[in-house]
Amino acid sequence: MVFVNNRDFLFTPVMDYTIPAEKVAHVQIGNNAEHALLVLTKTGYSAIPVLDAKYHLKGLIGIGMITDSILGLERIEYEQLADLKVNTIMQTDLPTIKTTDRFQKALDLLINHTFLCVIEEDGKFAGIMTRREVLKEFKKYIYTSF
Ligand code: 4BW
Numbered sequence: 381m382v383f384v385n386n387r388d389f390l391f392t393p394v395m396d397y398t399i400p401a402e403k404v405a406h407v408q409i410g411n412n413a414e415h416a417l418l419v420l421t422k423t424g425y426s427a428i429p430v431l432d433a434k435y436h437l438k439g440l441i442g443i444g445m446i447t448d449s450i451l452g453l454e455r456i457e458y459e460q461l462a463d464l465k466v467n468t469i470m471q472t473d474l475p476t477i478k479t480t481d482r483f484q485k486a487l488d489l490l491i492n493h494t495f496l497c498v499i500e501e502d503g504k505f506a507g508i509m510t511r512r513e514v515l516k517e518f519k520k521y522i523y524t525s526f
Contacts, residue, residue: 389521390484394477397486397517398498398507406431406505407466409438413449414461416441429497429505430470437497437505439470479506490514 405423407416409432420428420443427442449469450460475489476497486509489496495510 389517390482390487392483393479394481394483394486394498394509395479395506397483397513398479398509399513400507401435401505404429404505404508407441408433409465409467409470411466412462413446413464413466413469416466417443417446417461420446427494429508430466431505435505436503437476437499438467439472440474440497441466441470445469445471477509487514 405419405425406429407419409430416428420426420441426444427440429437430439430441432438446461446464446469447456449464450457474497475493476499477486477489479498479500486496490509490511495508497508498506500506
């Protein structure tokens with residue numbers, strides 16, 4: 381991507397920076413917490429999207445949410461993992477951006493969130509935009525502009 385030396389990049393489409401859905405680790409809403417913990421541990425990510433069978437975004441699940449849900453009074457109750465469904469412990473109030481949004485909106489949100497889920501007009505999950513991808517673009521911009 382080539383930027384001129386002005387603020388044009390703020391208005392570029394978010395899809396230019398989006399990791400496509402097929403490359404994003406996710407779990408299904410009906411999965412149990414044990415499966416989610418397995419995916420999180422194997423991929424090394426601290427949080428990943430939760431999708432339904434039609435690939436619509438439903439929430440986010442993270443290691444902290446899982447641990448918190450099985451925290452007993454004196455110990456972590458691992459035996460509960462198999463019976464807990466992802467939809468009962470996931471985070472549902474999450475910021476999202478649309479495929480038609482501009483970079484500037486995502487940039488503002490990425491200050492407080494490590495990644496943003498990108499959705500199509502009908503709610504279908506299109507991918508994620510991460511701080512890493514944005515920093516990589518900024519680096520390219522700075523190195524080629526000054
Ligand atoms: O497996 C990894 N590969 C790479 N290349 N980098 C990783 C990996 N795991 C972590 N990282 C790095 C990235 O720089 O650590 C940062 C924090 O990871 P996180 O949050 O706490 O697991 C990563 O920063 P990022 O690329 O800007 O990603 C921000 C967040 O986006 C991650 C994770 O929650 C989510 N994420 C990123 N790529 C993902 C993903 N979730 C699912 N699938 C993916 N492909």
